[in-house]
Amino acid sequence: MSILELRDLSVTYRTEGGDVPAVRGVDLTIEAGDTVGLAGESGCGKSTIAGAVLRLLPAGTRVDGQVLLDGEDVYEMKPGRLRAVRWTSAAIVFQGALHSLNPVHRVGAQIAEAIRVHGSVDGRAIATRVGALLEQVGIPASRASRYPHQLSGGQRQRVLIALALACEPKLLIADEPTTALDVMVQAQVLDLLASLQRDHGLAMLFITHDLSVLTHACRRLAVMYAGRIVETGLGVDVFRDPQHPYSRALAGAFPTIGDPASRLRPSGLAGDPPDPSALPTGCPFHPRCAVAVDACRTTDVRLLPVGSASSEASAACVHVETR
Amino acid sequence: MRPRFVIGKVLGALSTLLFVVVVNFFLFRVVNDDPVESMFRGRNLSAEQKDRLRQQFNLDGSKLQQFWAYLRELLQGNLGVSLQSRRPVTTEIGEALWPTIALVGTATTLSMVIGVVIGIRAGWRRRSAFDVGSTTFSMFTYSVPDFWLAMLALGLFSVQLGVFPTGGLEDAGTTATGISLLLDQLHHMALPCLVLAIAYVGEYAIVMRSSMLDTVREDYLQLARAKGLRDVEVRRRHAVPNAILPVVSLSALNFGFVLSGSIAVESIFSWPGLGQATLEAIRGPDFPMLQGLFLLFSAAVILANLAVDLLYGFLDPRVGGR
Numbered sequence: 001m002s003i004l005e006l007r008d009l010s011v012t013y014r015t016e017g018g019d020v021p022a023v024r025g026v027d028l029t030i031e032a033g034d035t036v037g038l039a040g041e042s043g044c045g046k047s048t049i050a051g052a053v054l055r056l057l058p059a060g061t062r063v064d065g066q067v068l069l070d071g072e073d074v075y076e077m078k079p080g081r082l083r084a085v086r087w088t089s090a091a092i093v094f095q096g097a098l099h100s101l102n103p104v105h106r107v108g109a110q111i112a113e114a115i116r117v118h119g120s121v122d123g124r125a126i127a128t129r130v131g132a133l134l135e136q137v138g139i140p141a142s143r144a145s146r147y148p149h150q151l152s153g154g155q156r157q158r159v160l161i162a163l164a165l166a167c168e169p170k171l172l173i174a175d176e177p178t179t180a181l182d183v184m185v186q187a188q189v190l191d192l193l194a195s196l197q198r199d200h201g202l203a204m205l206f207i208t209h210d211l212s213v214l215t216h217a218c219r220r221l222a223v224m225y226a227g228r229i230v231e232t233g234l235g236v237d238v239f240r241d242p243q244h245p246y247s248r249a250l251a252g253a254f255p256t257i258g259d260p261a262s263r264l265r266p267s268g269l270a271g272d273p274p275d276p277s278a279l280p281t282g283c284p285f286h287p288r289c290a291v292a293v294d295a296c297r298t299t300d301v302r303l304l305p306v307g308s309a310s311s312e313a314s315a316a317c318v319h320v321e322t323r
Numbered sequence: 324m325r326p327r328f329v330i331g332k333v334l335g336a337l338s339t340l341l342f343v344v345v346v347n348f349f350l351f352r353v354v355n356d357d358p359v360e361s362m363f364r365g366r367n368l369s370a371e372q373k374d375r376l377r378q379q380f381n382l383d384g385s386k387l388q389q390f391w392a393y394l395r396e397l398l399q400g401n402l403g404v405s406l407q408s409r410r411p412v413t414t415e416i417g418e419a420l421w422p423t424i425a426l427v428g429t430a431t432t433l434s435m436v437i438g439v440v441i442g443i444r445a446g447w448r449r450r451s452a453f454d455v456g457s458t459t460f461s462m463f464t465y466s467v468p469d470f471w472l473a474m475l476a477l478g479l480f481s482v483q484l485g486v487f488p489t490g491g492l493e494d495a496g497t498t499a500t501g502i503s504l505l506l507d508q509l510h511h512m513a514l515p516c517l518v519l520a521i522a523y524v525g526e527y528a529i530v531m532r533s534s535m536l537d538t539v540r541e542d543y544l545q546l547a548r549a550k551g552l553r554d555v556e557v558r559r560r561h562a563v564p565n566a567i568l569p570v571v572s573l574s575a576l577n578f579g580f581v582l583s584g585s586i587a588v589e590s591i592f593s594w595p596g597l598g599q600a601t602l603e604a605i606r607g608p609d610f611p612m613l614q615g616l617f618l619l620f621s622a623a624v625i626l627a628n629l630a631v632d633l634l635y636g637f638l639d640p641r642v643g644g645r
Contacts (some may be wrong), residue, residue, distance in 0.1 A: 054549050086551040094549075099542040103641060104564045113560070114550040147640040163546075 001071045003203040004053065004090065006031040008065035009157060011048050011057065016306060021062050022048040024227035025065070026302075030171065035197060040224035046207045047095070050175040053085050053205075070170070073210045077242045087114055091164040093157075093193075095176035100160055103150035104288045107159045108144025110132075112177060114166040133162040137192060154185035161192065172196075177212065179220045180314030185242045190217055211250045215239040220312070223247045225285035229303060232318035233313030243306050245289050283317070328636055336629040341434050343621040348393055351610050352386055378588045380404065380611070402618070403611035407603070412615040415600065420582070421494055423589070423596030426512055430519035435574050438524045439567070442531020445565070447558055449536060457528060463526030470587035474517045477591060480514055487514040490593035515592040519585055523577070538566040568639055572631045579627025582621040 005254040011023040023045040030036050038046045048058055051057045053067055055074055069089045077085065093102040102110060111130045131141030137158040139151075148156055157177060164172055174193060177184040194217055197204050206218050214221055215235045222232040223246065230246040242248040249269040271288040274280055280287050286296035295318050303314040306321065350404070359376045368376075377383045380403065384392070396403065445454040464472075480491040488494070493507045538544070539562065547561040548554075561594035582597050589598030597616065604612040636642045 051545075056545055056549055082552065083551040086549055088551070092546075092549050094540055094546055100546050101549070102543040102561050102565070104639060111550070114549075115553045117556075149641050163550075289486060289634075 002029045002068070003032050003034075003070060003253075004028070004205065005068040006049070006053075006065070007068065009049070009052060009067060010062075011045070011052055011203070012060070012062040012064075014060050015277075016060065018277055019062075021279075022227055022276055023052070026224075026227075026229055028222060028229065030203050030205060030234075032170065032203055033201045034220065035206065035218040036223045037206045037208070037218030038224060039208060039211050039214055039221060041101060041209060043273050043276065045227040045276075046224050047175055050092055050173050050205070050207055053090055053156070053173060054092065055082060084118070087164075088118055088169060090171040090173060091167065091169040092174065093160050093164045093174040093177045095179055098148075098153065098156065098180070103148055106145050106147055107156075108146075111159070111163050111166050114163060115242040118167050128139065129166075133165055133280065134159070136165070136196070137162045138188075147154040153181055156157075156189065157181060157185075157189050158192065161189070161196070165200070168200075171203045171205065173205045173207070176209070177206075178208070178210070193217065211239060211253075212259045223250065225281065226279055227276060228284075230285070230317070231313075231315040232303070233307070233315075237307070237313055243313065243320045244285075244317045245291050245319070246285050247315075249288075249290075293318065329633065332629055332632045332636075336625050337627075339376075339625050340622060343625070344394070344397065344618065345390075345623070347614060347618050349386070350524055351614050352389070354610075357382070360411070373511075374494075380406075393431050400616035405612045406609045407612070415612060416597070416615055416619060419595060419597045419600040422594055423582055423585070423598065426516055426589070426594055426596060427519060428567060428573040428578075428587050429512070429576075430516045430585075431523060431577055431581055433516070434523035435527050435570075435577075437520070438527025439531045441524070441528040442570070443535055443558070443563060443566070445528065445533040446539065449539070454583040458532065461525035461532075463525070464521050465529060466493055467522065468587075469519060469522035469585070470591060472522055473515065473588045473591040476514055476518050488513075490591075492595050505514025507631050512594075515585075515594055516559050519588055522588075523569075527570065527573070530573055531566065534569045535562065535568040538562045541565070564638075570634070571638060573635055575627050575631040576624070578630075579624035580620075582623045 006026050006028040009023055009026045009028075010021065013020040013022055019124075020098050026045075026049065028036070028049075038049065040046050042310070047055065052063060053069070053074065055067075055077075057063065063075060069085060074082065075083070077131070080207045101107060105113075108127075110118060111127045111133060115126050115129060127144075130144050135142060138160070139155055139158055143151065143155070148159075151159065155281075161177070172193075177193065177225075178189050181189060190213060193204070193206075196202065204218070206214060208214060212222075213225075215238075218235050220232065221235045221238040222229045223238065223242075223244065224230065227245050229245045231238060231242065233243075238247055239251050242251045246269075253269065273301075274284050274287070278298075282295075282297045282300055284300075286292040289296065299318060301316045301318055303316045304320060306312045307313045341466065357377075359373055359382060374383070382389065393403075402416070403410050404410065404414050408415060417499065433475070438461075441457045445451075445457045448454055451604035477489060480487045488511050491511055493499075493511055495505065497504065497507060501509055541562075544557055544561055547557045552560070583601070585596070586601055587593070589596045590602050593599070597619075601616050603609070604616060
């Protein structure tokens with residue numbers, strides 16, 4: 001059974017300005033121990049998916065489709081069952097380490113709280129476990145008595161990782177875990193996540209706008225645009241041989257190491273991502289697409305399998321050749 | 324908290340107090356150059372008599388000499404003699420102090436606790452029926468003048484219904500002692516206390532609610548929820564300790580205004596407290612009394628400010644150098 005399965009997931013935020021469809025029919029499966037990267041620009045709905053998995057979206061948000069955690073629909077759970085599943089089945093490494101830790105509580109207490117909520121009562125055992133978790137992410141156990149503002153950005157992010165591991169979840173959702181960190185610290189945090197994933201056999205959903213980070217950290221990749229997955233496949237394939245023009249633009253935005261020419265002409269993508277409450281007709285990417293044809297204005301192509309039969313790849317574009 | 328933080332705050336408070344002492348002294352010298360002249364206007368006093376009176380009230384010599392004399396007396400706890408009652412100002416203030424602390428202190432505590440509880444519930448569920456109802460109520464009590472509320476309450480409960488006395492600290496000429504005297508005093512205090520509590524409660528509720536609304540959006544609440552905490556636990560352990568901080572400073576500051584804060588309500592209910600003493604001193608005008616009262620009021624506010632700073636250093640780890 002898959003650890004996480006999203007079946008035709010749609011999320012619509014209700015705002016005063018009307019309904020905003022943030023996620024529009026996403027299918028995604030993560031098997032035990034697998035690593036899946038979710039890439040896309042800000043506003044494409046990738047963080048909404050992270051919130052949707054543990055039912056953390058604001059009250060009143062409409063969620064259609066199914067979110068199956070270990071085969072159990074999260075949106076059918078009773079409140080008690082939902083609380084029990086949170087952090088034990090799936091835990092989230094939130095983005096923005098500065099704001100995700102409560103400023104008035106010691107970091108150790110914030111980790112201990114998660115352990116205590118899920119049943120452990122022995123104070124000394126909890127303290128030992130908190131210390132071990134911190135050591136695991138490379139922070140001395142003595143720092144448990146520090147407040148968040150006394151730690152550096154990288155340390156705070158590692159505390160968040162330790163916190164996510166507190167209840168030994170099967171799935172770790174890392175939501176932009178390296179934004180707002182400088183490049184050296186980013187690399188440390190990525191290495192840490194990768195080694196923890198290997199050691200614990202964790203399944204991981206890695207969400208970021210940085211495609212190059214994903215190819216290193218994830219076996220499979222899914223590229224999102226305007227609330228949908230527009231391309232999915234093995235990480236190396238998507239990065240080296242993107243099928244969808246949007247993935248191509250994303251991949252092209254990063255220089256290839258060892259190829260000086262690519263550094264001199266970074267190919268960006270003109271324009272802004274579409275406003276989710278006023279999506280273009282047809283393929284939502286067509287106004288920014290370099291290879292758009294007339295059909296793109298009217299036909300909205302769903303994901304179609306592409307490439308060789310073994311490649312697991314699919315893309316949503318009129319140009320791709322269906323296998 | 325680091326000792327340096329505490330010492331710095333205490334020294335800051337002391338220097339503010341010194342500043343107040345200086346301003347307070349010279350202000351009254353500017354307002355009225357010769358109190359003796361104005362006090363005994365129309366009375367036929369000889370020059371020697373006036374001089375003797377000036378000497379008695381420490382009004383002879385240059386302004387600077389007067390100031391040093393005032394400071395010397397102040398350090399010995401002597402605030403001079405009331406022009407009206409001819410009794411020491413400290414005695415006058417001491418008698419009026421406790422009724423005010425009992426009345427306004429109780430009202431402030433009551434409104435603070437109730438207002439904070441209302442604000443927490445209202446801010447946690449924005450636009451719920453409770454939020455709409457309590458915010459309307461809070462805005463109303465916040466904007467209503469306390470003297471108007473006091474007169475309304477007096478007219479309804481004391482005059483029309485007769486369930487509460489119309490004023491005073493206790494029944495006139497009462498011979499009661501012990502418990503029955505206390506009950507009589509509580510009966511007298513109930514209505515003004517209720518009026519003040521209603522007048523104050525809105526401010527706490529509104530500030531607490533808006534602070535909660537800011538906190539509700541914080542990422543760490545999302546994280547707390549994701550950890551599997553119950554809604555009430557998220558609120559109590561993660562939202563309230565952060566949202567309460569602005570209210571702590573507001574409350575502590577308001578406690579500084581307990582002594583001076585209810586001149587209108589005290590005079591409407593003839594409550595023999597500092598508010599009424601102030602009003603009478605203004606009517607005089609009784610300068611030594613006013614000077615003493617102003618100094619006390621300022622000292623209370625400065626002390627409350629100091630308490631806020633120290634309390635903040637204790638409640639918010641980002642302050643206080645921890």
